[in-house]
Amino acid sequence: MILISEVGPRDGLQSISSIMPLEAKKAWIAAEYAAGVREIEVGSFVPAKLLPQLADTGEVVRYARGFNGLTVAALVPNFKGAEAAVAAGAHKITLPLSASETHSLKNLRRTHAQVMDEVRAIAQLLQTLPIAERPKFEGGLSTAFGCTIEGIVPVEKVLSLAEALMAAGCDEVGLSDTTGYANPTQVKDLVRRVRAVVGEEALSGLHLHNTRGLGLANVLAGLEVGITTFDSSLGGLGGCPFAPGASGNIVTEDLVFMLEAMGLDTGIDLSKLLHVRQILQEALPNEALYGFTPEAGLPLGFEQTADR
Amino acid sequence: MILISEVGPRDGLQSISSIMPLEAKKAWIAAEYAAGVREIEVGSFVPAKLLPQLADTGEVVRYARGFNGLTVAALVPNFKGAEAAVAAGAHKITLPLSASETHSLKNLRRTHAQVMDEVRAIAQLLQTLPIAERPKFEGGLSTAFGCTIEGIVPVEKVLSLAEALMAAGCDEVGLSDTTGYANPTQVKDLVRRVRAVVGEEALSGLHLHNTRGLGLANVLAGLEVGITTFDSSLGGLGGCPFAPGASGNIVTEDLVFMLEAMGLDTGIDLSKLLHVRQILQEALPNEALYGFTPEAGLPLGFEQTADR
Numbered sequence: 001m002i003l004i005s006e007v008g009p010r011d012g013l014q015s016i017s018s019i020m021p022l023e024a025k026k027a028w029i030a031a032e033y034a035a036g037v038r039e040i041e042v043g044s045f046v047p048a049k050l051l052p053q054l055a056d057t058g059e060v061v062r063y064a065r066g067f068n069g070l071t072v073a074a075l076v077p078n079f080k081g082a083e084a085a086v087a088a089g090a091h092k093i094t095l096p097l098s099a100s101e102t103h104s105l106k107n108l109r110r111t112h113a114q115v116m117d118e119v120r121a122i123a124q125l126l127q128t129l130p131i132a133e134r135p136k137f138e139g140g141l142s143t144a145f146g147c148t149i150e151g152i153v154p155v156e157k158v159l160s161l162a163e164a165l166m167a168a169g170c171d172e173v174g175l176s177d178t179t180g181y182a183n184p185t186q187v188k189d190l191v192r193r194v195r196a197v198v199g200e201e202a203l204s205g206l207h208l209h210n211t212r213g214l215g216l217a218n219v220l221a222g223l224e225v226g227i228t229t230f231d232s233s234l235g236g237l238g239g240c241p242f243a244p245g246a247s248g249n250i251v252t253e254d255l256v257f258m259l260e261a262m263g264l265d266t267g268i269d270l271s272k273l274l275h276v277r278q279i280l281q282e283a284l285p286n287e288a289l290y291g292f293t294p295e296a297g298l299p300l301g302f303e304q305t306a307d308r
Numbered sequence: 309m310i311l312i313s314e315v316g317p318r319d320g321l322q323s324i325s326s327i328m329p330l331e332a333k334k335a336w337i338a339a340e341y342a343a344g345v346r347e348i349e350v351g352s353f354v355p356a357k358l359l360p361q362l363a364d365t366g367e368v369v370r371y372a373r374g375f376n377g378l379t380v381a382a383l384v385p386n387f388k389g390a391e392a393a394v395a396a397g398a399h400k401i402t403l404p405l406s407a408s409e410t411h412s413l414k415n416l417r418r419t420h421a422q423v424m425d426e427v428r429a430i431a432q433l434l435q436t437l438p439i440a441e442r443p444k445f446e447g448g449l450s451t452a453f454g455c456t457i458e459g460i461v462p463v464e465k466v467l468s469l470a471e472a473l474m475a476a477g478c479d480e481v482g483l484s485d486t487t488g489y490a491n492p493t494q495v496k497d498l499v500r501r502v503r504a505v506v507g508e509e510a511l512s513g514l515h516l517h518n519t520r521g522l523g524l525a526n527v528l529a530g531l532e533v534g535i536t537t538f539d540s541s542l543g544g545l546g547g548c549p550f551a552p553g554a555s556g557n558i559v560t561e562d563l564v565f566m567l568e569a570m571g572l573d574t575g576i577d578l579s580k581l582l583h584v585r586q587i588l589q590e591a592l593p594n595e596a597l598y599g600f601t602p603e604a605g606l607p608l609g610f611e612q613t614a615d616r
Contacts, residue, residue: 185569211600212562212566212607220492220528257521261494262492291521299454300454
């Protein structure tokens with residue numbers, strides 16, 4: 001079983017200028033849940049003036065909690081965001097830490113040491129909660145495969161930060177190819193080396209981009225070293241390299257198609273998933289959607305793992 | 309060393325309605341050679357009334373033979389095409405055989421048995437040539453991973469046809485994902501099983517499409533079972549799934565980027581290769597070009613294997 005973590009409502013929506021109405025977000029989440037998606041990053045607890053697209057994240061979290069078995073994830077940039085996520089009832093919170101300190105300073109205006117202080121404070125906050133209400137706390141290592149400002153990010157830097165995140169109280173770490181620099185050999189190597197430091201259970205997920213077209217090849221590399229959770233965005237919402245500054249998330253539809261074609265169960269009904277695009281098209285008429293499988297259609301005779 | 313076989317001048321040009329002038333074809337081939345490409349399928353010996361885009365294939369073959377160390381490949385649909393290819397001096401000829409007989413009847417208007425007769429006749433023709441002038445003869449198994457008419461193509465059918473092609477006198481066989489149906493698990497499985505029948509040396513190349521976005525993931529799968537030659541098309545010329553009937557070849561630029569990023573030597577200078585697109589843009593102003601890497605650019609700090 002491979003877990004698809006849909007990040008479109010967070011990474012997709014934060015990368016476009018259109019603001020999706022709350023009702024459409026709800027319809028999107030409900031439709032993906034109905035298609036079988038069981039983890040959705042529904043938003044980010046950032047100040048509304050920075051990302052007005054995600055100003056309703058608290059409400060979205062509360063709504064999404066209504067779906068049985070759905071892991072409701074949210075990004076938190078700092079302690080204040082974590083407090084809000086806890087108040088709303090997120091099941092999982094991810095605090096991003098850029099492996100490139102230059103990138104960290106530019107994007108979060110914080111040094112690595114300052115981010116680690118936030119991590120420790122959040123971990124302490126979570127310890128005050130009853131275990132049943134404690135969200136899983138992930139440290140998300142962004143620019144882990146390279147940085148548009150620093151270029152190559154040394155593996156040793158990623159390893160020491162992964163170790164530091166765990167020591168500061170994270171339950172797990174994730175690796176993000178924020179810049180679309182990763183290649184399959186690097187994915188295998190970095191996953192193995194990070195796991196050697198933090199333990200196998202502490203690294204289960206990859207957040208890969210398709211900026212240079214290698215997204216699914218990098219997923220395959222991740223699968224081959226035992227990764228079981230992959231982030232992706234429906235319709236590749238939020239962009240592709242053809243739009244400067246775009247995020248270029250892996251397209252959920254293509255990812256599910258690849259995995260199911262390989263005989264790996266995602267629990268997702270691909271036909272239903274393909275129909276969810278309509279919600280995005282109607283709610284965001286000015287935004288481009290991407291994906292090969294949605295355009296080409298499913299192969300003749302294609303059967304999902306669940307139907308074999 | 310991984311060999312990239314550029315098929316744009318054949319598979320790309322045959323899939324578009326624009327006709328590229330002979331001089332532009334020559335400039336394209338010369339520029340790819342200068343970038344380090346060492347195998348190019350320059351055309352197809354089909355009647356000009358069927359594919360006027362490729363009517364000058366004989367001239368193109370003769371021109372391309374002028375580049376030292378370049379393998380000049382051509383498609384031949386039948387014995388007559390093979391005679392023309394031999395006369396022009398092609399180094400390698402590929403006769404396509406569709407694993408789906410329905411597809412074969414529809415595209416070549418021939419049964420499998422009739423195609424095998426052509427294969428035997430071509431093999432006899434080649435035997436009459438001095439060894440130094442004998443082109444390598446490949447049987448190209450198209451629709452090997454699935455067919456848009458028949459759906460699933462049984463593995464046993466592919467195996468028996470591969471064996472029959474070798475018995476009929478081919479030097480090697482190739483597998484083509486004509487329809488973009490392949491997935492990485494299937495690629496590994498089929499390569500292993502075909503090699504078990506024809507021998508490892510008799511299957512070195514894959515012709516993969518990117519119709520459902522899995523092209524590079526399928527290349528990675530091929531690499532992992534020892535495939536060393538991959539077909540691709542500069543700029544993905546000839547289309548993508550967004551244009552019905554498009555071929556959707558893997559984009560050469562993205563393929564070379566992936567391999568070089570992985571530390572696999574292609575012998576191709578990526579910066580030079582990216583500039584070759586201009587020739588296509590100028591000669592085919594009405595045709596779309598594809599590719600992620602050309603749009604996103606090379607990562608900061610990126611070094612090719614040859615420069616490491």
